[in-house]
Amino acid sequence: MADMGALPVGEYGTPGPLRDRLVAAILSGRKTATSSLYEEYRRFGEDLPQVGQREIVLDSHQHPVCLTETVAVEVLPVSDMKLDFALAEGEGFTSVDDWWAAHRTFWGSEDYRTHLGQPEIELDENTLVVCQWFRMLPLPSSR
Template sequence: MTIPETGPTSTPTSVPTSGADDLPPFELAFPGPLRDRLVAAVLSGAKTTTTSLHAAYGPDEPLPQAGERCALIDSAGRAVAVVETTEVRVLPLGDIDLRHAVDEGEGHTTVARWRSDHEEFWLGPESLAAIGDQDFTLDDSSLVVTERFRVTERLG
């Protein structure tokens, strides 16, 4: 499970791709208002990166790969766009830079503010339950998975 949170590199089309239902899901946050805001930011072109905790990936769950196409899922469980991962990095939380924080499209203008918001989410009860470790903590050396992506088409 991916647990999160400058412009588009191409203009998405409005014609759905056949087989979009067969794509793996691209889910940001948990269903609800935060996911709705993140999906809207992706669709507007403001959000072109995301970050998840490496610890959120199970031992048999593969990390995302550059070139992978996925269906962006909204809070209602609908596929609303096809996104293509263009870059994946695994790095310590302390190495997140301002470009990545800004490209998350959530209005952060400093890495410190980005980190504070993300730590609050990652250490929240839903995220800790998903990780399966209520005692999980974060520091500069905690590994995160960063993804850069682009919308290749809008669905519906």
Template sequence: MGHDDLPPLELAFPGPERDRGVAAILSGEKTSLTGLLEIYEHAGEAVPTAGQRFSVLDSEGRHAVTIELVEVRVVPLKEIDDDFARAEGRGYLGVAEWRTAHEEFFRSDGVSEYLGRTPVIDDDTLVVAERFRVVEPGAPDSP
């Protein structure tokens, strides 16, 4: 299966934030993703499962890299730890910085506009915590 056959994955919104995320995946710094469960529910999308592969898109909507999920958990925000936060590849020193950045994003105008309201973000807010590995470009079927 080529990357054109894979479901697309878009980090944040197009622009600098997405570009930094794609660069962090390509450099190997980013090996985890966090999504707000409410966004999946609003979109009518199933929570991904380990083993699924995605074509990560850049800000122009072009394929940048293929990833494969190795772990997917739906957990309350309070269960994210320092190790997972650092694996986000954004330079977070720990979960406190990670949480501040994610709370800001989850309450951003773009997310609020998409959901039709500003979501409540607290310790019990459910997030989809995913760990992934990069599948080499040009070899999307490699083990």
């Protein structure tokens, strides 16, 4: 069994109602994909997720609830986003336009801009998005 302390942490959305909804969607199996701005990886010098990589998913109270294992990663401009990915995000999107409206609002929010350390982020059809597909795994038992 892998040392859970050595695994990266997956924190979906911001703590509170948004994270609670996203974690519930992961645990139910509705959410099998997530997206993030390529700019965030670039800005913080982080490696993109890799196939086979596992993360510990935390709830709003910073408690581990499950693991995810990356099964595919693709970097796309918003203009090339696919409906199957938007649906796999498990947030009730029925079109790529719905997906983009919700993500543009989140990524354009003051909290997110502050997180990136810049007041404005250009969000348009050329914005690069990291599309990560995953499968949910239970936490290892502590026997």
